[in-house]
Amino acid sequence: MKIFSGSANQKLAESVAKKLNLKLLLPEKFVFPDSEERIRIREKVVGEEVAVIQPLTSPVNENLIELAFIIDALKRSGAKFITAVIPYLGYQRQDRVFRSGEAVSLVVVIKLLESVGIDRLITFDLHSIKIPELFHIQVVHLSALAIFAEKIKEIKEKNMVLVSPDMGGIRRIKLLSTKLNDMPWIAIEKNRDLATGSVQIEKISIESKVKNLKNKTVLVVDDMISAGGTIVKVTEFLKKSGVDKIFVFATHPILSQNAPTLLETSPVEKVFVTDSVFVPKEKRFPKLEILSLAQTIASNLK
Numbered sequence: 016m017k018i019f020s021g022s023a024n025q026k027l028a029e030s031v032a033k034k035l036n037l038k039l040l041l042p043e044k045f046v047f048p049d050s051e052e053r054i055r056i057r058e059k060v061v062g063e064e065v066a067v068i069q070p071l072t073s074p075v076n077e078n079l080i081e082l083a084f085i086i087d088a089l090k091r092s093g094a095k096f097i098t099a100v101i102p103y104l105g106y107q108r109q110d111r112v113f114r115s116g117e118a119v120s121l122v123v124v125i126k127l128l129e130s131v132g133i134d135r136l137i138t139f140d141l142h143s144i145k146i147p148e149l150f151h152i153q154v155v156h157l158s159a160l161a162i163f164a165e166k167i168k169e170i171k172e173k174n175m176v177l178v179s180p181d182m183g184g185i186r187r188i189k190l191l192s193t194k195l196n197d198m199p200w201i202a203i204e205k206n207r208d209l210a211t212g213s214v215q216i217e218k219i220s221i222e223s224k225v226k227n228l229k230n231k232t233v234l235v236v237d238d239m240i241s242a243g244g245t246i247v248k249v250t251e252f253l254k255k256s257g258v259d260k261i262f263v264f265a266t267h268p269i270l271s272q273n274a275p276t277l278l279e280t281s282p283v284e285k286v287f288v289t290d291s292v293f294v295p296k297e298k299r300f301p302k303l304e305i306l307s308l309a310q311t312i313a314s315n316l317k
C-alpha cells in the first residue's frame with residue numbers, strides 16, 4: 016500500500032503512515048496565479064492499493080477539489096484500489112432539503128468523489144447514520160467514542176452524567192453509556208433557526224435517564240464544534256440546572272469564527288477533540304486537548 020496526503024491535515028497523515036511503517040507521499044502541487052491548482056503524482060502506483068488522507072475542512076472547497084484532483088491523478092497513474100480517508104466529511108450537514116429551493120450539497124460532493132474514482136471511504140462520526148446509504152461505494156464509518164470512553168475513565172469525578180446536546184445525538188450517547196458501565200445520560204432538546212443558524216435550548220428530553228442535574232459532573236458529547244453556539248447555549252442551560260463541572264467531547268474541531276474564545280471563556284473545564292481536523296496554532300486554547308485518530312485509521316487500512 017502507498018499512502019498520500021492532501022494539504023488539509025498532513026500531521027495526521029504522517030502519524031498514520033508512521034504507524035504503518037510507510038513513507039508519507041505528497042503529490043506535487045502547483046498553484047497558478049489565478050488560483051487554479053495542478054496536481055501530479057510522482058511515484059509509480061500501477062496496480063497498487065493507495066490511500067489518500069484529506070479531511071474536508073476549511074478551506075472546504077479548495078480541499079475538496081484538491082482531493083478530487085489527487086484521486087483522478089492516482090487513477091490515471093494506474094492505481095488499482097483507492098481509499099479516501101476523509102476523517103471529517105465536509106458538507107455532511109447538508110444531506111437533505113431543509114427549506115424548498117436548496118441544493119443537497121452532500122449528494123453533489125458524493126457524486127464528484129465517486130465520479131473521479133474512489134473505491135472506499137473511511138470516515139468518522141458522521142452527523143447522521145443514514146449518510147453512508149447515499150454512497151454507492153463501501154463506507155467504513157468509524158467513531159471516536161472508544162477513544163473518548165478511555166479518556167472519560169481517567170476523569171475521577173463522582174456523579175457523572177453524559178449529555179447529548181441534541182436529540183440527534185441520542186444514539187451516540189447510548190453507545191457511549193454502554194461502553195461506560197451504563198453511565199446515566201440525558202438528551203437536550205435544541206432548536207436551530209435554519210435561516211440564521213442561532214441555537215435555542217428547549218428542555219431536557221423526556222427520554223432522559225436523569226431528571227435532576229444538581230451537583231453532577233456532566234460530559235457533553237457532540238459530533239462537532241463549529242462556531243461553538245451549541246456548546247455555549249448548552250453549558251448556560253446546564254449551569255442554570257445546577258451542575259458542578261462540565262467537560263466537552265467532540266470528534267471534529269471545526270472551530271470556526273470565534274469558537275476558541277467562546278470555549279475558553281465558558282465555564283467548561285476541558286474540551287476534548289480529535290485530530291480529524293487540523294487545529295492551527297492560532298485556534299488552540301488552554302482548555303483544548305487533542306486526541307489522535309491515527310491508530311484507528313492505521314488499523315483500518317491494514
Ligand code: R5P
Pocket residue numbers: 142180181183214237238239240241242243244245246
Ligand atoms: C448539530 O446538530 C451538530 O451535532 C452540532 O451540535 C453542531 O453542528 C455544532 O455547531 P455549532 O458549534 O456551530 O453550534
